[in-house]
Amino acid sequence: MTLALLSPLIIVGSALALILLERRYPYEPKQRLFREGFFTDLLAYGLLQSYLLGLLITGFITWLDRHTGWSRLGLVSGWPLLLQLSFFFVTHDFYIYWFHRLQHVSPWLWRVHEAHHSVDDVDWLSGTRSHVLEICINQTIEFAPIVLLGASPKVALLKATLDAVWGMYIHSNLNVHSGRLQYVINGPEMHRWHHARDLAAPGKNYGTKLAIWDHLFGTAYRPAHKPARYGLEEPRYPKRGAFAYVAQHVYSFLPEARRTARVEAEWAAEGHAEPRGSA
Numbered sequence: 001m002t003l004a005l006l007s008p009l010i011i012v013g014s015a016l017a018l019i020l021l022e023r024r025y026p027y028e029p030k031q032r033l034f035r036e037g038f039f040t041d042l043l044a045y046g047l048l049q050s051y052l053l054g055l056l057i058t059g060f061i062t063w064l065d066r067h068t069g070w071s072r073l074g075l076v077s078g079w080p081l082l083l084q085l086s087f088f089f090v091t092h093d094f095y096i097y098w099f100h101r102l103q104h105v106s107p108w109l110w111r112v113h114e115a116h117h118s119v120d121d122v123d124w125l126s127g128t129r130s131h132v133l134e135i136c137i138n139q140t141i142e143f144a145p146i147v148l149l150g151a152s153p154k155v156a157l158l159k160a161t162l163d164a165v166w167g168m169y170i171h172s173n174l175n176v177h178s179g180r181l182q183y184v185i186n187g188p189e190m191h192r193w194h195h196a197r198d199l200a201a202p203g204k205n206y207g208t209k210l211a212i213w214d215h216l217f218g219t220a221y222r223p224a225h226k227p228a229r230y231g232l233e234e235p236r237y238p239k240r241g242a243f244a245y246v247a248q249h250v251y252s253f254l255p256e257a258r259r260t261a262r263v264e265a266e267w268a269a270e271g272h273a274e275p276r277g278s279a
C-alpha cells in the first residue's frame with residue numbers, strides 16, 4: 001500500500017484509538033466526547049478547512065517552485081530519507097516553538113491564535129481549531145522548504161501524517177505519565193497546561209512535538225496537580241451555533257474597541273452600574 005493511501009488510514013485509526021483511550025484513561029473524567037464545538041471542530045476545521053487549505057498551500061508552493069526552480073538544485077535530495085525527515089522535523093519544531101511564543105505576546109499574532117485556545121474541553125479533536133491565517137503561515141513555512149530544497153515527496157507526506165497524529169495526541173484527554181520522556185517528547189501532560197486558564201499557566205509549554213525547547217528556554221511547566229479550567233478569558237468569544245466557524249473568524253478581525261464595547265454592553269445589561277474594568 002502506498003504512503004498516500006496509508007496516511008489517512010493512520011490518521012483515522014489514531015483518532016479512533018484516542019477516542020477509546022480517552023474513555024478508558026481520562027485526564028478529566030467529566031469531559032464528554034460530544035462537547036461544545038465538537039462538530040465545528042470536526043467538520044469545519046478538521047475536514048473542510050484542512051482540505052481546502054491543503055490545496056491552496058500546495059498550489060502556492062508549487063507556483064513558488066515553478067518560478068524559482070529551487071527544487072531542481074536538489075540541495076537535500078542526496079540525504080537518506082530518515083535524515084531528511086529528522087532535519088525538517090527538528091528545524092520546524094524549533095521554528096514553531098518561537099512563533100507560538102511570539103503569538104502569545106504580540107496582540108496582532110494573538111488574534112490568529114486565540115481560536116486555538118477557545119476550546120473549554122481540551123481533547124483529541126480540539127487541536128484542529130486553528131485560525132485560517134495561522135494554518136496558512138505555519139504550513140507554508142513548514143512545507144515550502146521541504147519542496148524547495150528538493151526533499152523526497154515522502155517527507156512531506158510523513159510529516160503531514162505526524163503533524164495530524166501528534167496534534168491529536170498532545171491535546172487528548174488522556175492521563176499519560178511519560179516520566180523522563182516528557183523532557184524530550186511533548187504530550188498531553190504539558191500541552192493541556194498550555195491551554196489552562198489557571199493563574200500559573202500563561203506563558204508556559206509552547207512546544208508542539210519536542211518538549212526540549214520548553215526545558216531549554218525556561219517555559220516548561222508540569223506541576224503534580226491538574227488545571228482547574230481551560231479556554232479563553234474572553235466572555236464574548238463566539239463558540240456556539242452552526243456558524244461558529246465563521247463567527248470566530250469575523251471576531252478575530254473586530255477592532256479592539258468593538259470587542260470591549262460588546263463586553264461592556266453585556267456587563268451593563270446584567271445590571272452593573274460601574275464599567276466592567278472598574279469592577
Ligand SMILES: [Zn+2]
Pocket residue numbers: 100104113117194
Ligand atoms: Zn498557544
Ligand SMILES: [Zn+2]
Pocket residue numbers: 116127171191194195
Ligand atoms: Zn494546543
